Amino acid sequence: MRLVIKYGGTSISTAKDIQAVAKHLNELSKKNHIVVVCSATSGTTDDLIEISESIKKENKSKAEQLASKITNRHKQLAKQTIKKSDIRKKLLAKFDQDFAELIALIDGMVLLGEVTPRTMDYLFSFGERLSIKLVSSAIDDAGKKSIPLTGKEVGIVTDSNFGESKPLIDTTRLRVSKTIDALFSKKTIPVVGGFVGADQHGHVTTFGRGGSDYSATIVGSCIKADEIWLMSEVDGLMTADPKIVKNAKLLKEVSYIEAIEMALFGAKQIHPRTFEPLLTKKIPMKIRSSFKTKNEGTLVSATTSSAVKNTVKCVSNVRNNGLIDVQGGSMVGTPGTAAKIFATLAKAGINVMMISQNPSESSITIVVKNADLDKAVSALELELLGKIIKKLDVTTNVAIIALIGSGMRGTIGVASKVFGAIEKNKVNVSMITQGSSELNLAFVVKNSDTNAAVRALHDEFELDKIN
Ligand SMILES: Nc1ncnc2c1ncn2[C@@H]1O[C@H](COP(=O)(O)OP(=O)(O)O)[C@@H](O)[C@H]1O
Ligand SMILES: N[C@@H](CC(=O)OP(=O)(O)O)C(=O)O
Known part of the structure; x- marks a missing residue:
């Protein structure tokens, strides 16, 4: 080989x-x-x-x-x-x-x-x-x-x-x-x-x-x-960061798309572009322990034959981000507002990690890395404040918590289970998004609430019993 x-x-x-x-x-x-x-x-x-x-x-x-x-x-x-x-x-x-x-x-x-x-x-x-x-x-x-x-x-x-x-x-x-x-x-x-x-x-x-x-x-x-x-x-890709969840379990198989989502949301600090070169040639990847060389680890491939039917496979987290709430009355019903905001951020070389728009269209919330926050805010201030934007509210040191798994597609009740568990732990959630592919459900909490949120969800979805 x-x-x-x-x-x-x-x-x-x-x-x-x-x-x-x-x-x-x-x-x-x-x-x-x-x-x-x-x-x-x-x-x-x-x-x-x-x-x-x-x-x-x-x-x-x-x-x-x-x-x-x-x-x-x-x-x-x-x-x-x-x-x-x-x-x-x-x-x-x-x-x-x-x-x-x-x-x-x-x-x-x-x-x-x-x-x-x-x-x-x-x-x-x-x-x-x-x-x-x-x-x-x-x-x-x-x-x-x-x-x-x-x-x-x-x-x-x-x-x-x-x-x-x-x-x-x-x-x-x-x-x-x-x-x-x-x-x-x-x-x-x-x-x-x-x-x-x-x-x-x-x-x-x-x-x-x-x-x-x-x-x-x-x-x-x-x-x-x-x-x-x-x-x-680590032994491979786990149901959560083993440093946070002591009974996190090894995932034996995941698909490329699930692994991409996990990488984007911080699981095992994998570089987000890692899987790109594999997609066309469908080269299998194994994520393994360098210390326990007999263990097979996690197989990442185009399809999974896995018996794992769980709705959710992994709860991951990315700490140290900043949240920018962009507000402005003239944004309501104005076509191209979001495009202008994202064009401004793209021009400044900012990678946007999460976005959500409030249904009344009066505000757009954006998450970027803490390290990019200064650059992002000054670009928006210089180009758009006083034009389509009236006000910028900034919160630093927030974490993204994401639930990932292709089984979430079309499954009813995941969100209510998530927020029920989070509420029980008295963690405040400031932003929620679901990818259109329904492979992930992500939300934002304070950095200091990360461990509590990850553990609560790992328990709620019984990921320690994953097969
Ligand atoms: N879902 C996950 N599965 C496995 N490891 C994870 C996960 N989420 C976070 N981690 C963390 O990823 C770290 C391993 O990644 P990394 O630091 O990139 O290793 P290395 O430097 O050896 O490549 C571990 O310390 C582990 O705590
Ligand atoms: N040395 C680089 C590249 C890297 O991939 O490191 P690691 O595999 O130890 O996460 C870094 O620290 O970013």
């Missing part, structure tokens, strides 16, 4: 885990052609983001401090993970080159006072540059031939939308399949850095947070993989 196996940061953050991953890959490579895709080690991308924040605040010493934290963590991991001294020495020497470049980059950014989306993507790419070398060296150490490749080196070509790029899929397919086929014929295991690509001019780009999942499916579709596995600390 041709397999693409992606490891999240949580699977490659201790020497013991990296050694276990290398051993597992060694076994798998005896019968399969494998491509490994790695995220940065846990916390590294967050540290790199903090470096960019420190540079913006002209705090160079904080940025350098964070860079040495990353350096020390990786050197320590290299020393603990790699047993053969020649492999370890080579790895440490390569790390030294990367660290020198990271410090030079910080110097340059501070000197120019330049923290543009392009320089940020270049900075953020260091996490995966380091992790692929570590994992590839561990595979060599375990006795197999391997090579680390950044997204750019493997041939992932994207547009120049830094921070949220998309692949130019035909160019990417040509380049990636050529690189990987050549390595397969030399029995070398490619370890590809997730999250990162490069535009047509060779400038490093990223896919946005969680983007390594997307890298795995892009590579998988380019090489016509038989299966793609996403390995992480």
Whole structure:
């Protein structure tokens, strides 16, 4: 089989885990052609983001401090993970080159006072540059031939939308399949850095947070993989975040459309575009535990043969959003109002997570990420306030709670069950929507009510008894 196996940061953050991953890959490579895709080690991308924040605040010493934290963590991991001294020495020497470049980059950014989306993507790419070398060296150490490749080196070509790029899929397919086929014929295991690509001019780009999942499916579709596995600390897709609901159950099978809804509403922090490359080729994906390798995890495919007849399969949540209530008398019966609002937000590059319009048409409520709130409000204020909009009310720190499951389609009484359970828990709901496909029912609560709402719904729909 041709397999693409992606490891999240949580699977490659201790020497013991990296050694276990290398051993597992060694076994798998005896019968399969494998491509490994790695995220940065846990916390590294967050540290790199903090470096960019420190540079913006002209705090160079904080940025350098964070860079040495990353350096020390990786050197320590290299020393603990790699047993053969020649492999370890080579790895440490390569790390030294990367660290020198990271410090030079910080110097340059501070000197120019330049923290543009392009320089940020270049900075953020260091996490995966380091992790692929570590994992590839561990595979060599375990006795197999391997090579680390950044997204750019493997041939992932994207547009120049830094921070949220998309692949130019035909160019990417040509380049990636050529690189990987050549390595397969030399029995070398490619370890590809997730999250990162490069535009047509060779400038490093990223896919946005969680983007390594997307890298795995892009590579998988380019090489016509038989299966793609996403390995992480959890057993698979669960009926709710196991960190919130202790008795959350593993979902054995879900369809692509259900998985897309789950990703959009925060389940397992999967990148929302992850499933796109799989839809036409119908490549099955498994979401599995990197620690319990015998477990099958969750199968995500075009159809589910599953016996799971539950109306609802998952209660997911996305915290840290902002709610904007757009009001204005002249919006009533004025065609094109909603279009103008969304065009304004789209022009400002804002991703709208949820929308609802009050039946009297006098207000439209929009949910965006907290991080986009400032930009969204100022765009609406500049372009539309005093014209079609009379007033903007803003609430920060809200969470979206979503119930997901294709069985909800046409099922009567789901909403009343939901709001009955929520009311019993004294949680206040500020906005409700149902997707036209009836695959989800989503509503907004205060961040601080998230756990109570998720647990109440998990109990109400008896998801701990899902089969
Ligand atoms: N429905 C869900 N099923 C499984 N995990 C979930 C779900 N919702 C949230 N999670 C969380 O997703 C996390 C795993 O995703 P992620 O952090 O992306 O892993 P990695 O970095 O290893 O790829 C877990 O820590 C888990 O708490
Ligand atoms: N390192 C990137 C990409 C990624 O996908 O990470 P993870 O698989 O650990 O969520 C991030 O933190 O966003």
